[in-house]
Amino acid sequence: MCAPDHFRVEYAINPWMDPDQPVDGDLARRQWDGLRQTLVGLGHTVHTLAPLAGLPDMVFAANGAFTVDGVAYGARFRFPQRADEAGAHRRFYEADGWRFVAPEQTNEGEGDFAYLPAAHGGLVLAGHGFRTEPAAHAEAQEVLGRPVVSLRLVDPRFYHLDVALAAIDDANIAYFPGAFSSGAREVLGRLFPHAVVASEADALAFGLNLVSDGRNVVLPAEATGLAGTLAAAGYVPVPVELGELRKGGGSVKCCVAELRP
Ligand code: ARG
Secondary structure (H helix, E strand, O other), rough: EEEOOOOOOOOOOOOOOOOOOOOHHHHHHHHHHHHHHHHHHHHOOOOEEOOOOOOOHHHHHHHHHEOOEEEEEOOEEEHHHHOOOHHHHHHHHHHOOEEEOOOOOOOOOHHEEEEEEOOOOOEHHHEEEEOOHHHHHHHHHHHHHHOOEEEEEEEOOOOOHHHEEOOOOOOEEEOHHHHHHHHHHHHHHHOOOOOOOOHHHHHOOOOOEEEEEEEEEEEEOOOOHHHHHHOOOOOOOEEOOHHHOOOOOOOOOOOOOOOOO
């Protein structure tokens, strides 16, 4: 995670961002810390990156890399506003003993990559269409040695995979079908016949931008319908308030880069 010290909305690189909408910096910081404490309370170790001036989107730490089994596949951001974040993430992984692989292809880390360790021996789901290039999916497959399933995103409101789909445990997902091309929808239906299907309202509330440990599912408080569906399926929804961060186009998952040593 990376504290929102310099967080503000000052340019629009996704349809949720409105630079004219004021952000309450103190509230953003408190909400971010509430998420951090929630994760710690659930027993997770949380590392924090130092925020860097001039990089307000650094709070969305998910985008800095994608890790599987001790390998960190680095990010290469689509927009110049975020380009320098990649180096900060790289320094973290290199100092922390990961095998870090710098990418040649444009990709936004866990924003567009999800991992299901118990599906098909370890399956990577990867989004393209808005940020990450399909060539990065092939690159990730080479680097990580896991099958990478390419999924085309077609609705600009769901500009990253992680606002349209989430791993809810080691082998299953929740997703909003409307965010995907018809072929991608069919692929997801075949791979995950027991997936939790989210409504458009829950997807628009960023409900799929969640972090799950396989039992507890930390998700934005507004996604009440999805929380109910997950509870009925045996998961424990843990709602958090992240309204200020949402003004920057992200929620729970965007703030968290999961580490898979
Ligand atoms: N403003 C950021 C951007 O457009 C939001 C990133 C959200 N992160 C995510 N993993 N979806 O890049």
